[in-house]
Amino acid sequence: MTNQLLARLPASPVLDRATANAFVDEHIVPFAGAWDLAGAVPEGLLARIADAGLWAPFLAPELGGAGMDMVTLGEIHEEVGRGCSSVRSLLTVHTMLSWALSRFGSPDQVQQWGPALAAGQQLGAFCLSETGAGSDAAAITTTATPAGAGWVLNGVKKWITGGQLADLFLVFAQGPHSMVALLVPRSTPGVQVRPIEDMLGTRASMLAEIAFTDVELGRGALIGPSGFASGMVLAGVLDVGRYSVAAGSVGIIQACLDASASYSSHRVVGGSPLRDLALIQAKVSDMVTDVRAARMLCAEAGRLKDAGDPGTIMATWIAKYFASTAAARHATEAVQIHGANGCSPHYPVARYYRDAKVMEIIEGSNEIQRITIAGEAYREQAR
Numbered sequence: 001m002t003n004q005l006l007a008r009l010p011a012s013p014v015l016d017r018a019t020a021n022a023f024v025d026e027h028i029v030p031f032a033g034a035w036d037l038a039g040a041v042p043e044g045l046l047a048r049i050a051d052a053g054l055w056a057p058f059l060a061p062e063l064g065g066a067g068m069d070m071v072t073l074g075e076i077h078e079e080v081g082r083g084c085s086s087v088r089s090l091l092t093v094h095t096m097l098s099w100a101l102s103r104f105g106s107p108d109q110v111q112q113w114g115p116a117l118a119a120g121q122q123l124g125a126f127c128l129s130e131t132g133a134g135s136d137a138a139a140i141t142t143t144a145t146p147a148g149a150g151w152v153l154n155g156v157k158k159w160i161t162g163g164q165l166a167d168l169f170l171v172f173a174q175g176p177h178s179m180v181a182l183l184v185p186r187s188t189p190g191v192q193v194r195p196i197e198d199m200l201g202t203r204a205s206m207l208a209e210i211a212f213t214d215v216e217l218g219r220g221a222l223i224g225p226s227g228f229a230s231g232m233v234l235a236g237v238l239d240v241g242r243y244s245v246a247a248g249s250v251g252i253i254q255a256c257l258d259a260s261a262s263y264s265s266h267r268v269v270g271g272s273p274l275r276d277l278a279l280i281q282a283k284v285s286d287m288v289t290d291v292r293a294a295r296m297l298c299a300e301a302g303r304l305k306d307a308g309d310p311g312t313i314m315a316t317w318i319a320k321y322f323a324s325t326a327a328a329r330h331a332t333e334a335v336q337i338h339g340a341n342g343c344s345p346h347y348p349v350a351r352y353y354r355d356a357k358v359m360e361i362i363e364g365s366n367e368i369q370r371i372t373i374a375g376e377a378y379r380e381q382a383r
């Protein structure tokens with residue numbers, strides 16, 4: 001069979017770490033550098049992810065999902081993050097919307113959107129940030145005004161991962177009494193998508209600014225009752241996104257380790273390979289140690305999610321803080337080990353370095369993570 005024919009075969013289902021590992025090595029790793037340079041992923045990849053059942057495998061089988069547990073989902077997002085943080089980011093935001101639907105959606109909403117989201121026929125994006133509101137979500141100025149039996153939405157969301165591709169937006173806005181969460185199809189009149197290009201990292205995650213101008217929505221657009229949305233929906237969705245980013249950061253550390261071990265085995269300096277130098281070994285040994293520690297923190301957060309234990313929220317903060325800071329540190333060292341080659345587009349470590357920086361900013365920046373984790377320490381002490 002020719003390579004061309006093989007390339008058209010649908011991908012096998014991805015149901016665990018081993019199948020994800022093989023999928024990523026075949027369909028993502030060889031191309032991620034080119035997608036990063038192009039600032040976009042191809043349509044064919046989106047279809048392959050759909051064939052593999054990767055978009056929302058945690059959805060119930062009756063919706064077309066696999067009823068996957070969160071530990072396995074985290075392992076799969078780690079594998080995808082090892083190959084390409086941009087693709088993992090697209091999975092993350094689709095996961096956030098799909099999870100909100102399954103957790104808070106009405107039966108009508110679940111029936112309307114669930115099967116298409118599970119199949120990847122409709123892609124989701126998460127719209128919270130604005131020009132003037134990032135870490136401080138309460139500062140958003142987008143408004144959802146009750147009108148007739150529904151809502152009118154006005155505002156502009158910024159930095160929306162997958163915004164160029166998404167069919168359905170999960171939008172947070174100021175309602176009459178508190179924040180509300182709304183499902184907004186891209187095709188609704190008044191929705192305008194403006195691509196954002198040339199970001200530092202996750203360059204192929206197809207960011208956009210999304211403007212909503214007098215967008216009329218029916219009553220059925222609301223996810224979770226008004227007043228309840230800001231607490232439960234937003235906290236839950238951010239937790240799931242943070243978990244995915246933590247797992248993706250573990251993938252970045254693994255990729256840095258793989259690249260560094262390989263390069264230092266072959267690059268000869270002063271007559272011997274770099275791997276013989278104690279200072280290089282120290283960097284590699286720290287990568288080995290941190291990737292295992294970060295993986296265990298993610299697994300613990302996932303296990304608590306599967307058990308329905310509210311402790312998962314703090315476990316996820318800690319996993320994301322540890323994994324993202326370790327990813328940024330080790331990506332710096334991976335570039336260092338590669339020398340000038342590491343600064344070129346011919347080796348993947350420059351991409352890991354830029355992507356890892358983004359992990360320290362999204363889904364709760366480092367500073368917000370430290371404030372939150374320290375708060376837990378003081379609460380514990382007060383108990």
Ligand SMILES: Cc1cc2nc3c(=O)[nH]c(=O)nc-3n(C[C@H](O)[C@H](O)[C@H](O)COP(=O)(O)OP(=O)(O)OC[C@H]3O[C@@H](n4cnc5c(N)ncnc54)[C@H](O)[C@@H]3O)c2cc1C
Pocket residue numbers: 093126127128129132133134135136158159160161162199201202207358361362363364365366367368371
């Ligand atoms: C590649 C990328 C993809 C993104 N995708 C999405 C998306 O899909 N959907 C979405 O809604 N948003 C998205 N974002 C936005 C992201 O969520 C925000 O960038 C993030 O929340 C930080 O907000 P900000 O950029 O406004 O920084 P700010 O909130 O202005 O913070 C600036 C700096 O101040 C620090 N800081 C803030 N508050 C405190 C404090 N109390 N104490 C100490 N330091 C503080 C921050 O940690 C940060 O270092 C994305 C961003 C990027 C870069």
